[in-house]
Amino acid sequence: MIKVKGADAGVGAMNRRKILQAAEKCFAQFGLKGTAVQLIADEAGLPKTNVLYYFKTKQELYVAVLEETLSLWNSHFDKATVNDDPAMVLAAYIAEKMEVSRTHPLASKIFAMEIINGAQNLSGYFDEEHALWMQGRLAVIDAWIAAGKLPPIEGEYLLYTIWASTQHYADFSAQITRLRGKKMTKADFENATKQVIKLVLGGCGLAVPEAFKE
């Protein structure tokens, strides 16, 4: 049997995953420059040189982590069309993004830091993939408005608001936890999700679908 590089079984693949997971944790807490390869190695329970065997440079490992996070952002919203109901689509999109914040807070933090620091490692993503996605989604929103399914609104700022208010629960969890005195539970997240949906849909002049009501 021929050994396939990058397969998800075998020693190599398992170590790769262990390293990526450890790196995610470290990068989220200390940033790219602030994270020593040794730290990632300790976190992964491997010698430093072994980490560098799988990822030649720290930068390469960082980009690998970053790319993994980008894949998290696929959503049902990607495929929505004029024929869909904006209230349902937007509510579901918000719920999806809240769920990512709850289940993958580290990935969200790394992405946030990368952007705050100027997004040098995401130029390709922004200029191609993401910009096109945005164009398509804005077109759908405008089509909804033209069809009278959605009161007039600027889609651009609507999307920014959705991103901001959902990612906030991952990125700023330290602040939220400190203010509440305790971590947000899954139930808290469900409640927060309903509140965000209510705020955003209400702001758009849309009624909240039954499935997302409190």
Next chain:
Amino acid sequence: MIKVKGADAGVGAMNRRKILQAAEKCFAQFGLKGTAVQLIADEAGLPKTNVLYYFKTKQELYVAVLEETLSLWNSHFDKATVNDDPAMVLAAYIAEKMEVSRTHPLASKIFAMEIINGAQNLSGYFDEEHALWMQGRLAVIDAWIAAGKLPPIEGEYLLYTIWASTQHYADFSAQITRLRGKKMTKADFENATKQVIKLVLGGCGLAVPEAFKE
């Protein structure tokens, strides 16, 4: 005449300010660990040892920068009471925060990174000052609701949404700029402010005051 330390005139004070400004820029882009003192010195146009003369350690300089940013977050909302009009107060609060995002994006970024990284240097701030502030503001919101001036809503999540959607324009400016293809102008910010106000107040079931309408 006795020389007063920390006065805002004289060589020392001027250099302190130059250093703080340079440090703000560097920390926002590279983070605490990612910023070398030498870099700050270059940015400030001073020798490295001179920077360390004014701030004994990099950490001390970082905390000084951080504390400066905290002072930016005073707001008229701090003093609002039940007797005020929630729509006016909240709209003004959003507008204020948007203005901070426009005029002090670097400070916002540093604060954001600090929280993403676990807010180790803000424990005092959160546990005392900020938690009390939050308690007071939530009480006002609840009082508005009790007085029938504001439809029932969870103040906590409302505040999170306001923070998130306003700070987003500072913290994620790199993403926004890339998606738009150009930087947001002052006029763009005014427009964005109106949109955020419309979304949030609409979500609360409040009418947008004339002064903040588009």
Next chain:
DNA sequence: GCAGGTTTTAAGCAATTTCTAAGAAAGTCT
């Protein structure tokens, strides 16, 4: 069991970086 590779490890180089030591220069007050 051995020849091919893959994976693991120890040792360490070269560059960077924080911070100190110590004194020179400049300014300030009496």
Next chain:
DNA sequence: AGACTTTCTTAGAAATTGCTTAAAACCTGC
């Protein structure tokens, strides 16, 4: 002018860190 403080500079110690080298250990198919 002379004493004193503040500011600036030079030189370098001590620690950290990314990455390399090179060899050992481990597979795996035959």
